[in-house]
Amino acid sequence: MSSQSSDDRPALDLPDWNRAGTAIVATFSTDDFAAGVRFVQAIGEAADRANHHPDVDLRFDHVTVRSVSHDVGKVTDRDLDLARTISGLAREQGLSAQGAADLRFADDAPVPPGSVQFWTAVAGIEPGASVDLSTDHQTVTFTDDAGQTRYRVNVPTVDTPSGDRVRAALDAGGSLLDDSRAPDWWLLGDGAGNQARVCDATDGIPPLAQDLPLAR
Ligand SMILES: C[C@H](O)[C@H](O)[C@H]1CNC2=NC(N)=NC(=O)C2=N1
Incomplete structure (x- = not known):
């Protein structure tokens, strides 16, 4: 794909x-x-x-x-x-938008402002938090069709069923890229070319790869 x-x-x-x-x-x-x-x-x-x-x-x-x-x-x-x-x-009027958090994929790569609500929802982060996603999540880079470097972040869920997390992320503006392995994992897009793979970690975390499809 x-x-x-x-x-x-x-x-x-x-x-x-x-x-x-x-x-x-x-x-x-x-x-x-x-x-x-x-x-x-x-x-x-x-x-x-x-x-x-x-x-x-x-x-x-x-x-x-x-x-x-x-x-x-x-x-x-x-x-x-x-x-x-x-x-x-x-x-x-001195008001700020919720989800205007300081989120980064890695030290030097901020999450695009228009995708902050998506990443906040998909990673289960409090709005307004300051978070380096790569410290809590396995992250790989991949090259998109236009040659741009993008991030793919693994989001294992334990307490929250993966399906609930996926729905929250879609409600927050994400797009569904691949659900062929659901309920093991779903691949979601953030609208800016980056991806979150939401996976059920109950039986261990499937490996995250630069190339799809990802084997379980
Ligand atoms: C007649 C008038 O131009 C229309 O009713 C306008 C008014 N405001 C509107 N607002 C929005 N959000 N969508 C519309 O299509 C729209 N149409």
Whole structure:
């Protein structure tokens, strides 16, 4: 199989935002409900100016914003422009996006900002954590079809069933690349060309290889 994502949507170049299903989504932490209300008010004004309206979920300590162009059922430039505007409003109001963690594949290789929520979910890391994935996980590099070096990270699960971890990672914007060996392991894409292999570690951890398929 190809080492490229089976997902032909371009990688998001938007810090704070991740793909989720047909939409893009971001979650901003707020100190109190009034701060959330102020943020939603500003989002509402920006949405009316743009004549493009996101779904907004206001909670006591966070606001989740989701955008898709309803007329075509997918993400368009209208959503990307609105996302940039909303991130700017968040910055103005001193709010930061959840999942804006300091995650690295290795010492010098940061996880792309648009994939942070995916890696946080797939590795079971607390939002906002500072983590070097390579210290807790076996990691190999591979070369994608375009000649770029990418990371493949092994994520064995013990306490959490692998299927639950896979669902959480897909909800956080990941794509399913290979489930032919499920429930032994699943290969997921992070939207930026890197991969997580989620595997059931109950009977030991299958070897992680640069080349697929991986033998059990
Ligand atoms: C008539 C008006 O342009 C449309 O109803 C706009 C308004 N806001 C919208 N917002 C979103 N997210 N998708 C749309 O298709 C859309 N359509």
